[in-house]
Amino acid sequence: MASPIAQYPKTGIRVIIVGAGFGGLTAAIECTLKGHTAIIVEKTPTFEQLGDIISISTNAGRIMSRWDPALIEEKLRPVCMRHSGFKIQNKDGQQIFFQAAMPPNRERPMYNGHRADIHKVFYEYAKSLGVEFNMGQKVTGYKEDAASGKAWIETESGEIFKGDVVVGADGVRSRARKLILGYEDKPRSSGYSVWRAWFNAEENGVTTDPLTKEFVENGDTHTGWLGDDMHLLVASCKGGKEISWVCTRKDDSNLEESWSSKGKVEDVLNRIKDWDPKCRAIVSKSPSCMDWKLVCRDPLPTWVSPTGHTCLLGDAAHPFLPTSVQGCSQAIEDGSVLATCLSLSHQDSTIPASEKIPRALRAYERLRYERVKSAQKTGEDLRDKWHKCDYKTVHLNPESIRMPREDWLIKHDSERFVRRMWGSVAAELTGGPVIPRKSLAAGRESDEKFDNIELPPTPISTPKEELANPLR
Ligand SMILES: Cc1cc2nc3c(=O)[nH]c(=O)nc-3n(C[C@H](O)[C@H](O)[C@H](O)COP(=O)(O)OP(=O)(O)OC[C@H]3O[C@@H](n4cnc5c(N)ncnc54)[C@H](O)[C@@H]3O)c2cc1C
Numbered sequence: 001m002a003s004p005i006a007q008y009p010k011t012g013i014r015v016i017i018v019g020a021g022f023g024g025l026t027a028a029i030e031c032t033l034k035g036h037t038a039i040i041v042e043k044t045p046t047f048e049q050l051g052d053i054i055s056i057s058t059n060a061g062r063i064m065s066r067w068d069p070a071l072i073e074e075k076l077r078p079v080c081m082r083h084s085g086f087k088i089q090n091k092d093g094q095q096i097f098f099q100a101a102m103p104p105n106r107e108r109p110m111y112n113g114h115r116a117d118i119h120k121v122f123y124e125y126a127k128s129l130g131v132e133f134n135m136g137q138k139v140t141g142y143k144e145d146a147a148s149g150k151a152w153i154e155t156e157s158g159e160i161f162k163g164d165v166v167v168g169a170d171g172v173r174s175r176a177r178k179l180i181l182g183y184e185d186k187p188r189s190s191g192y193s194v195w196r197a198w199f200n201a202e203e204n205g206v207t208t209d210p211l212t213k214e215f216v217e218n219g220d221t222h223t224g225w226l227g228d229d230m231h232l233l234v235a236s237c238k239g240g241k242e243i244s245w246v247c248t249r250k251d252d253s254n255l256e257e258s259w260s261s262k263g264k265v266e267d268v269l270n271r272i273k274d275w276d277p278k279c280r281a282i283v284s285k286s287p288s289c290m291d292w293k294l295v296c297r298d299p300l301p302t303w304v305s306p307t308g309h310t311c312l313l314g315d316a317a318h319p320f321l322p323t324s325v326q327g328c329s330q331a332i333e334d335g336s337v338l339a340t341c342l343s344l345s346h347q348d349s350t351i352p353a354s355e356k357i358p359r360a361l362r363a364y365e366r367l368r369y370e371r372v373k374s375a376q377k378t379g380e381d382l383r384d385k386w387h388k389c390d391y392k393t394v395h396l397n398p399e400s401i402r403m404p405r406e407d408w409l410i411k412h413d414s415e416r417f418v419r420r421m422w423g424s425v426a427a428e429l430t431g432g433p434v435i436p437r438k439s440l441a442a443g444r445e446s447d448e449k450f451d452n453i454e455l456p457p458t459p460i461s462t463p464k465e466e467l468a469n470p471l472r
Pocket residue numbers: 018019020021022023024041042043044050051052053054055115137138139140169170171172174175259313314315316322327328329331
C-alpha cells in the first residue's frame with residue numbers, strides 16, 4: 001500500500017520558525033519537503049480548542065494537494081464542511097442570491113472547518129515529517145549578525161535558537177516586526193468587530209427548533225444575512241452535527257485583539273432584534289460567544305530585516321479581514337513561497353554563498369508583497385458591498401452580491417509562480433529590469449496556462465489513486 005518516501009537532498013539550510021500557526025507550520029512542512037531543516041519555537045505549551053471557523057481556499061489547497069493525501073486530505077475530509085452552496089439573504093430572510101459551491105477538485109481542494117481540527121492535521125503532518133517542535137517557549141528577542149550570516153532568537157527561559165534564517169510567524173501581535181522595522185508599529189481599529197460562536201447542534205436544541213433545524217437536518221449548510229453595516233453568517237459542519245456563526249458589525253470600542261475575548265450573547269441578540277427570527281433563534285442557542293476586534297495595520301514597508309536573515313510571514317507580515325476569506329490561505333502561500341525561494345537561491349550558481357539567504361528572502365518578499373496587498377483589499381471591498389448593499393442594483397443583477405472568486409486569487413499556484421518568476425526576480429534584485437506590477441498583483445492571469453512547469457515530486461506515502469472517493 002504505502003510507497004517509500006523519497007528523500008530530498010539536504011540543503012543544509014537551518015530555518016528557525018517562531019509560531020506554529022498555519023503560516024509557521026506550512027513553512028516548516030514545505031522547508032522539510034524541500035530538504036531544509038525546520039525548527040519550530042511556539043509559546044503555547046499545548047494547542048487548545050481555541051477559535052472557530054476558518055477557511056482554506058483553493059489557492060492554498062493546491063499546495064496541500066501535494067502533501068501526503070493519507071495524512072491531509074483523508075484526515076480533513078471528515079471534519080470539514082460539505083454543502084451545496086451559500087444562500088445570501090437580506091436581514092428579513094428573503095433570499096437575494098444562491099452561490100453554488102465550486103465542484104470538488106482534487107488538485108485544488110478547499111477546506112472550511114473548525115480551526116483546531118484543521119490545525120491538528122497540519123501539526124501531525126509536520127510531526128510525521130520530523131519537524132522539531134519546541135513548545136511552551138515564548139520568544140522575547142530577535143538578533144542577527146551579517147558577518148557570520150546567522151540569525152537567532154532568545155526565549156523567555158534564556159534559550160537561544162540559531163539558524164541561517166529566522167522566520168517570525170508569530171501572528172498579529174508579532175514581536176519580530178520590531179527587528180525588521182526598527183520600531184514598534186501600532187495597530188489601529190478597523191472600526192469593526194466580530195462576534196463568533198461554535199457549538200454542538202443537537203446538545204443546544206438546533207435540531208429540534210422548527211426555526212433552526214433546516215440548518216442541520218440534511219447535512220451542512222451555509223447561510224448569510226446582510227443588514228445595515230452588519231452581516232451574520234451561519235455555517236454547519238460535520239454533516240450538521242456542529243454549527244457556527246459569525247456576526248461582523250461596526251464597533252469602535254477598544255477591545256483587545258485576541259482570540260479569547262468573551263462576548264455576550266445578549267448583546268448580539270439586541271443588535272439583531274428586528275432581523276429574521278431564524279437569526280435570533282440560532283444565536284440564542286449559543287452557550288457563549290467570542291468578541292474579536294478587527295484591527296488594521298498599514299502595509300509594512302518591508303518584511304525582511306536589514307541583513308536579510310530574518311523575515312516575517314503570515315499575519316505577522318499582513319493581517320487580513322475575515323471577509324477576504326484569505327488570511328489563512330495567504331499565510332500558507334507565504335510558507336510555500338519562502339521554502340521554494342530558499343531552494344532556488346541555493347541551487348542558483350550565479351549567487352555568491354554569502355548572498356544566498358538574503359537573496360532568497362528578498363525574492364520571497366518581492367513575489368508575495370503586491371499579491372498579498374491585492375488580496376487584503378478584497379476583504380474591505382466585500383465588507384463594504386455587503387454592509388452598504390444597494391438592493392436596486394442587486395435586484396437587477398443578483399450576481400453582483402456574490403462572494404468574489406477571481407482566478408488571479410483562487411487559481412494561483414504559488415510554487416509554480418515562484419519557479420516561473422525566479423529568473424526575473426533574481427535579475428531585478430541585482431539591478432535588472434523591474435517586474436511590472438501587473439505580473440505580481442490583482443488581475444494577474446490565472447496560472448492554468450503555466451501548469452506544464454515541472455515541479456519536483458513530493459514525497460508521499462500513499463499514491464492518490466489508492467485513496468477512497470474524491471472530496472465529495
Ligand atoms: C488561538 C488562535 C485561534 C484562532 N482562531 C481563528 C478562527 O477561528 N478563525 C479564523 O479565521 N482565524 C483564527 N485565527 C487566526 C488565523 O489562524 C490566522 O489569521 C491565519 O491562519 C494566519 O496564521 P499565522 O500562522 O500567520 O498566525 P497565527 O495563527 O495567529 O499563529 C501565530 C502563532 O505564533 C505563536 N506566537 C505568538 N507570539 C509568540 C512568541 N513570542 N513566541 C513563540 N510563539 C509565539 C502563537 O501562539 C501562534 O501559535 C486564530 C489564531 C489563533 C492564534
